[in-house]
Amino acid sequence: MAYDKEMLAEQYNTTYQLLTDEQKTIVDTIMSVVNTQSAAIYFLYGYGGTGKTFVWTTLSSELKQFSHWLLDIRDGKIGQYNDEFSEITIPDEFLIKNYDDPIHAIVEATYPSLIDNYSDINYLQKRVVLASKKEIVDKINDYVLSLIPNHEKEYCSADSIDKSDELLNPAFALLPPEFLYSLQTSGIPNHKLKLKVGTPIMLLRNLDQTDGLCNGTRLIITKLGSNVIEAEVITGPNSGNRTYIPRINGQSLHHIGLYLPHPVFSHGQLYVAISRVKSKDGLHILIHDNDGNPKNITTNVVYNEVFANL
Ligand SMILES: Nc1ncnc2c1ncn2[C@@H]1O[C@H](COP(=O)(O)OP(=O)(O)OP(=O)(O)O)[C@@H](O)[C@H]1O
Numbered sequence: 169m170a171y172d173k174e175m176l177a178e179q180y181n182t183t184y185q186l187l188t189d190e191q192k193t194i195v196d197t198i199m200s201v202v203n204t205q206s207a208a209i210y211f212l213y214g215y216g217g218t219g220k221t222f223v224w225t226t227l228s229s230e231l232k233q234f235s236h237w238l239l240d241i242r243d244g245k246i247g248q249y250n251d252e253f254s255e256i257t258i259p260d261e262f263l264i265k266n267y268d269d270p271i272h273a274i275v276e277a278t279y280p281s282l283i284d285n286y287s288d289i290n291y292l293q294k295r296v297v298l299a300s301k302k303e304i305v306d307k308i309n310d311y312v313l314s315l316i317p318n319h320e321k322e323y324c325s326a327d328s329i330d331k332s333d334e335l336l337n338p339a340f341a342l343l344p345p346e347f348l349y350s351l352q353t354s355g356i357p358n359h360k361l362k363l364k365v366g367t368p369i370m371l372l373r374n375l376d377q378t379d380g381l382c383n384g385t386r387l388i389i390t391k392l393g394s395n396v397i398e399a400e401v402i403t404g405p406n407s408g409n410r411t412y413i414p415r416i417n418g419q420s421l422h423h424i425g426l427y428l429p430h431p432v433f434s435h436g437q438l439y440v441a442i443s444r445v446k447s448k449d450g451l452h453i454l455i456h457d458n459d460g461n462p463k464n465i466t467t468n469v470v471y472n473e474v475f476a477n478l
Contacts, residue, residue: 176236180229183222191223198227203449234448242439244470256438256468264454265462270427271311277452278425279312286316289388292368293402294422294450296386298441301430308427310362318364321392325361365389369399375413380406387411423450431467438468 187195194212201208212220237259240246247254267273275282278297285291299305313320363369367389375381380401387399390410397413424445445451455463 176229176233180226180233183226183229187223187226188219191219191226194223195226199230202231203447238439238443241442241468242470244468247468252469254468254470255465258453258455258464258466260464262448262451262453263462263464264452265464267454267462270429270454270456270460271308274425274427274452274454275308275312275315277454278423282312282315283317286366289400289402292388293386293407295425296423296444297425297427298444299427299429300437304427304429313362313364313367316364316366318366320362320364323361323363323397363389363392363397365392368402371413376411379411380404380409381411381413387413422446424452426451426453428453428455428466438466 184192184195194210198208198210212223214220237246241256244252244254247256264270264273264277274297278295279285279291297308299308369387369389371381371383371385371387374383382404384403385401385406386403387401389397389399391398399411399413401407401409401411422445424442426441442451442453453466455466457463
């Protein structure tokens with residue numbers, strides 16, 4: 169895995185320029201298959217010395233570059249680390265830099281022509297927008313919901329203080345439900361959940377492992393009842409199954425939109441987000457500062473002690 173990324177990029181650029189028309193057709197055809205993740209098998213046949221190895225060298229130098237960049241991010245090998253935090257520069261090819269509204273831009277890059285495609289399960293299955301904070305995820309969800317023409321339904325949680333906590337501290341009994349509803353906790357949906365038929369959702373809990381309803385399973389809402397939601401599974405072996413979710417996350421995807429108005433803050437978060445994409449053509453990253461100006465630098469957090477005992 170000791171590939172030199174700059175050397176590979178230079179090798180690719182040099183050899184690609186030298187390819188004959190026939191060799192270029194072979195390289196372009198194979199790269200388009202890789203980039204669209206279609207399955208194909210090619211057999212490269214030719215007389216000795218006609219450039220088969222040359223074609224393979226060109227292809228492999230291109231293919232190794234992206235995976236090597238990902239591994240460097242995972243291992244914290246890019247940038248100068250200060251207290252396990254490092255600022256890294258994202259290559260231009262992944263960046264969205266021209267936008268008026270960043271949320272509109274990241275949704276459009278990941279879900280192009282959403283209005284025409286939101287009922288196409290195959291289209292939804294392959295895409296996801298990721299962000300590092302729940303408040304940002306909520307903004308993206310609200311924007312996507314506003315685009316979908318179906319009727320919106322709101323589901324509210326019914327939060328109350330656990331009686332045993334009241335015994336520990338009687339002051340807990342005085343907390344009104346409105347206060348509980350205002351709390352935003354990592355890993356738990358907010359008090360109000362707005363949903364529409366046709367929108368993709370992701371389970372955050374294991375509901376029924378035997379039926380494939382696990383943390384991370386993605387579904388499309390097909391009906392919204394008052395106490396139950398009907399949804400169709402769109403990922404995993406149970407894809408196509410309809411299920412009912414009473415009122416009460418490692419897939420690989422073709423398109424990942426990563427929206428970072430704030431830098432990532434926990435170990436490995438950046439690697440986990442970008443390594444979900446199947447090929448680099450599907451990676452769209454939008455980073456901006458507090459004034460909304462585009463940036464190409466973000467933070468990578470890698471605690472080396474995590475690897476120490478492996
Ligand atoms: N487009 C090209 N531009 C410049 N040099 C090339 C090009 N294609 C092939 N070559 C050179 O031609 C020589 C033979 O090419 P290569 O080794 O790729 O052929 P091969 O088909 O793999 O041969 P063999 O079947 O004998 O292994 C090498 O020195 C290679 O660098």
